[in-house]
Amino acid sequence: MRKFFGVAAALLMASAVSVSAMADDKLKVGFIYIGPPGDHGWTYQHDQGRIALEGKLGNLVETVFVENVPESQDAERTITRLARQGAGLIFTTSFGYMEPTIKVAEKFPEVKFEHATGYMQADNVSTYSARFYEGRYVIGQIAAKMSKTGTAGYIGSFPIPEVVRGINSFLLGAQSVNPDFKLKVVWVNSWFDPGKEADAAKVLISQGADVITQHTDSTGPVQVAEEQGVYAFGQASDMSAFAPNALLTSIVNNWGDYYIERTQAVLDGTWESGDTFGGMSANMVNMADFINMPADVAAMAEETTAAITSGDLHPFTGPIYKQDGSLAVGAGEILDIGTMLGMNWYVKGVDDQL
Amino acid sequence: MINYEAILLTIITASTPLLLAAIGELVVERSGVLNLGLEGMMVMGAVAGFAMAQVTGSAWLGVLMAMFAGVAMSLLFAFLTQTLVTNQVATGLSITLLGLGLSGLIGSGFVGMPGVKLESVSIPVLSDLPYVSTLVFGQDPLVYISIILVIGVSYMLKRTRMGLIIRAVGQNHNSAHALGYSVIKVRYACIAFGGMTSGLAGAYLSLVYTPQWIENMTAGRGWIALALVVFSTWLPGRLAAGAYLFGGVWILGLYAQGMGVPIPSQLLSSLPYVATIIALILISTNRRLSVINTPASLGQGFVPDR
Numbered sequence: 001m002r003k004f005f006g007v008a009a010a011l012l013m014a015s016a017v018s019v020s021a022m023a024d025d026k027l028k029v030g031f032i033y034i035g036p037p038g039d040h041g042w043t044y045q046h047d048q049g050r051i052a053l054e055g056k057l058g059n060l061v062e063t064v065f066v067e068n069v070p071e072s073q074d075a076e077r078t079i080t081r082l083a084r085q086g087a088g089l090i091f092t093t094s095f096g097y098m099e100p101t102i103k104v105a106e107k108f109p110e111v112k113f114e115h116a117t118g119y120m121q122a123d124n125v126s127t128y129s130a131r132f133y134e135g136r137y138v139i140g141q142i143a144a145k146m147s148k149t150g151t152a153g154y155i156g157s158f159p160i161p162e163v164v165r166g167i168n169s170f171l172l173g174a175q176s177v178n179p180d181f182k183l184k185v186v187w188v189n190s191w192f193d194p195g196k197e198a199d200a201a202k203v204l205i206s207q208g209a210d211v212i213t214q215h216t217d218s219t220g221p222v223q224v225a226e227e228q229g230v231y232a233f234g235q236a237s238d239m240s241a242f243a244p245n246a247l248l249t250s251i252v253n254n255w256g257d258y259y260i261e262r263t264q265a266v267l268d269g270t271w272e273s274g275d276t277f278g279g280m281s282a283n284m285v286n287m288a289d290f291i292n293m294p295a296d297v298a299a300m301a302e303e304t305t306a307a308i309t310s311g312d313l314h315p316f317t318g319p320i321y322k323q324d325g326s327l328a329v330g331a332g333e334i335l336d337i338g339t340m341l342g343m344n345w346y347v348k349g350v351d352d353q354l
Numbered sequence: 355m356i357n358y359e360a361i362l363l364t365i366i367t368a369s370t371p372l373l374l375a376a377i378g379e380l381v382v383e384r385s386g387v388l389n390l391g392l393e394g395m396m397v398m399g400a401v402a403g404f405a406m407a408q409v410t411g412s413a414w415l416g417v418l419m420a421m422f423a424g425v426a427m428s429l430l431f432a433f434l435t436q437t438l439v440t441n442q443v444a445t446g447l448s449i450t451l452l453g454l455g456l457s458g459l460i461g462s463g464f465v466g467m468p469g470v471k472l473e474s475v476s477i478p479v480l481s482d483l484p485y486v487s488t489l490v491f492g493q494d495p496l497v498y499i500s501i502i503l504v505i506g507v508s509y510m511l512k513r514t515r516m517g518l519i520i521r522a523v524g525q526n527h528n529s530a531h532a533l534g535y536s537v538i539k540v541r542y543a544c545i546a547f548g549g550m551t552s553g554l555a556g557a558y559l560s561l562v563y564t565p566q567w568i569e570n571m572t573a574g575r576g577w578i579a580l581a582l583v584v585f586s587t588w589l590p591g592r593l594a595a596g597a598y599l600f601g602g603v604w605i606l607g608l609y610a611q612g613m614g615v616p617i618p619s620q621l622l623s624s625l626p627y628v629a630t631i632i633a634l635i636l637i638s639t640n641r642r643l644s645v646i647n648t649p650a651s652l653g654q655g656f657v658p659d660r
């Protein structure tokens with residue numbers, strides 16, 4: 001169903017794109033979005049990045065975006081269209097655009113492409129992603145400090161490495177404060193379903209979780225937390241408006257700096273293909289204000305954030321034990337990036353099976 | 355420690371939007387019309403209700419506006435399928451697509467705003483009783499409305515002249531026409547009723563369930579409601595049972611996950627549809643069932659002889 005809608009929307013938007021593609025002297029930068037900028041989550045943050053780019057380099061570049069592009073042949077068509085219309089740099093902002101991006105890039109060698117969260121590169125295709133797990137380590141620590149029951153509830157979307165990594169990082173952070181901290185996980189099998197996410201939050205709360213965190217995109221869960229008087233963390237963008245008393249902080253994706261840097265590189269002629277996996281140090285992952293917590297907890301969170309930013313602290317530093325008790329990372333070692341990217345096991349203490 | 359009251363409350367919240375949307379569609383299908391536009395009417399109800407409540411500060415005005423938006427969408431469907439006799443399946447699908455797109459457009463200014471919540475009922479003394487308090491007397495008003503609607507529709511279809519006419523139109527529109535009933539008018543009225551309850555279901559999502567507006571927030575509930583109508587074999591009582599069953603299975607699945615019972619969550623998400631397929635198989639193999647309640651003219655356009 002979403003697909004049909006997406007097709008219709010893509011067609012509509014395609015006509016909008018052709019109107020805005022005019023002035024030829026500026027560098028045209030294109031963006032392909034999986035959802036609407038109004039999702040108040042993933043796409044919203046990418047669009048904020050685009051707006052930041054316009055704000056900074058608006059006199060040199062012109063941005064165009066196409067929203068609601070399905071991860072199918074439509075993606076290829078839409079990317080091709082942008083390239084034909086003279087875009088010099090195109091950001092494709094969802095995992096499923098990986099192959100379409102590579103295909104179109106072959107046909108337009110002079111155009112630069114940037115694909116988010118993928119792993120396929122080419123001479124004119126870079127990849128970029130953010131280390132969201134760094135933020136999850138911080139909120140894990142806060143959760144362990146603020147929880148009275150010693151149990152947090154985690155609302156998962158799909159059991160893919162990206163999400164599993166976040167769960168593990170959250171729990172490792174929590175256990176660094178309280179070694180007996182427990183984590184309950186509920187999967188809703190959707191990135192976006194406010195009702196179901198809210199249900200999952202209610203379920204977790206009734207089972208003793210007094211801190212709720214989520215790897216889904218809607219503000220449903222934080223509203224439930226506000227209503228039921230437990231704590232919650234925001235996802236992707238600052239959600240404090242939806243839970244002024246319950247929200248402790250949000251992990252905020254910040255793409256603006258990266259978009260400005262890469263666009264500047266194209267303008268300077270220094271752009272090269274590469275892979276960026278940036279975290280707090282690259283300013284790609286930010287923490288929103290630490291609110292509704294005692295000063296010492298906020299200070300600890302600030303400190304951890306600073307340590308991760310400076311590189312003194314890596315969330316996946318050993319010893320790390322897997323759920324079955326076997327040692328995954330030896331004491332003092334840091335988990336290698338390959339294992340991290342393909343993570344398909346839980347750390348000890350997760351109350352769930354993969 | 356299992357908190358039964360919390361489980362039941364969550365099940366009721368999850369089931370009510372399904373029940374609201376489905377009870378209207380049941381009447382529509384009983385009159386021989388298949389409206390696949392449920393999702394579109396629901397999502398329009400959700401956005402209209404949210405917007406109205408946001409602007410006026412009154413959740414009740416939001417509910418009214420949601421009903422109005424649902425009816426407006428359904429009348430468009432009625433005009434196309436009844437007056438112009440277009441294909442009902444294709445028209446219903448386009449109503450869904452239109453609703454999803456249009457609601458996104460209308461709602462774009464309302465994204466990221468915390469909404470107005472429709473307050474739960476509070477009756478002195480009764481709402482303070484132990485155990486039954488919140489469950490029976492402390493729900494939000496739309497829950498009671500949904501139950502009243504089910505009882506009302508059941509009574510209307512079975513016991514009243516109006517119900518008889520609706521069923522006659524759905525069974526054989528030519529005969530009903532020959533008897534002098536206006537098939538088109540009856541169907542218009544039923545479709546509008548379906549639009550109203552779909553709008554209510556949408557209002558439930560944006561004013562009670564999660565008081566906020568996000569694009570596409572119905573997330574497929576219209577389709578589950580459609581499946582429910584078939585599952586119920588077009589009987590209101592079974593429809594209510596089915597809605598609470600679907601809601602219950604989903605919520606209990608989440609509970610099981612939270613308690614560490616290894617049930618694949620993907621399987622649970624598909625259960626309503628599996629149940630519907632089983633219901634369809636039972637209906638088609640059981641002659642008695644298929645003859646009694648299935649509206650024989652379902653999905654067929656009616657063009658009166660001149």
